[in-house]
Amino acid sequence: MNDITEPASLPNESALKAAGSEHLFIHASSYRALADDSSKRILVEGHGAVVKDIEGKEYIDGLAGLWLVNAGHGRTEIADAYARQAGTLAYASSTQATTIPAIELATRLAELAPGDQGTAFFCSGGSEAVESAIKIARQYHYFNGEPKRSKIIGRRGSYHGATYGAMSVSGTRPMSEPYHSPFMHGVHHASPPYCYRCDFRQTYPACDLLCADQIEQIVNYENPKTIAAVIAEPISASGGIAVPPDDYWPRLREICDRHGILLITDEVINGFGRTGRMFASEHWDLVGDIMTIAKGLCSGYAPIGAVMCRPHVVEAFEGDNKLSHLLTYGGHAAACAAALVNLEILEREGLIANSEHMGARLKEGLEGLSDHPTVGDVRGLGLLTGLELVKDKETKEKFAEDGEELKTLGEGLAQRGLLTRVGGVLPLSPPLCITADQVDNVVSIIDDSLTEMETAHGLA
């Protein structure tokens, strides 16, 4: 499938599996998942859009890891930059110092970010970026003489992270509710711009964007002077990769401005070329007051995230108005050096344009599968694409997330060499260096796997 070379030598596979099953608690999994769950594999190598497991089987990485390996796998250039910086000075504490890579990365991000988002606060990942954004937003209002502005509005279906604040503002929190409530208080959730399953049973444009206006209704009901921020992904990935209508973002931006509310654009997945632009905000000339970024910032080569702030936000923190928030790993020098090279690769190899073109090819290929009885909708922008699967196209009945149909589909995809997460929406978000042949292969693997699933479960 590609030019992955044989690794020199690997530890004994069954011994590794036994040790991993016993000692490794895999995220979002049950204990001993490595032994009990056949969908968990040990990956040993990757190159471009392809990864290889310990048994030597190769897969197209349909989700770029977890929506982040934008530059692709096996980039020794990024690894070298990390190693060079780590060998020189890996770390400096923000209580006393910063480093050259941190300053250079912040400066580069200021050039790339939408509008005048010119100042970066670094952290280790997306959840920390969201926690930091919430705290920055609340403290901003405090310093501006509005300490009551503490509430946050999120949207149903959106995911903003796993830590407490990020989980609380996430619209996926009903799944965590049995275990992790009570959540952070003062959080409200509005309907998303998810036209295929509109909460208001309306159709765009006749709906006149009721979903955006609902946010203003919540604001007015709660008292606008108590709302700190609205947080939203320009295109919600967890919310089903629903691309909003073109006038959604201008409307929401205007609502926030009118009420003095900060808009936090969460580009943790959307950013760094994923949607065919450096940031998805660019599709709508959107400039959040605060933007959260992570994932594609370093393509998974080092854990790093950031919060980008516009001048009016950081200017609230001048003089004695210090930010009351500190993370040990924020601005990690080696991670910043790696991220700088990652950004250079995205630019030098034209990977953002490739995302646009390969994304269009992928979407067209997926639209060609619309005759399948289970393909309800095909959506996306750039290489953030998704296919909504339904049991019945008329009623839009959903598949059970843990049902046999999706299990069959997942096994079929993996067996044919495509890794992705299988759910009601099949997300396709591969490395941005994916080739046209690989895109066509993804489509044909999905085609065959859908046919197999439909036949096996009497849906053909």
Ligand SMILES: Cc1ncc(COP(=O)(O)O)c(C=O)c1O
């Ligand atoms: C939009 C968004 N924000 C935040 C996060 C949290 O990022 P992390 O898992 O790096 O903490 C995610 C994770 O998928 C995300 O999709």
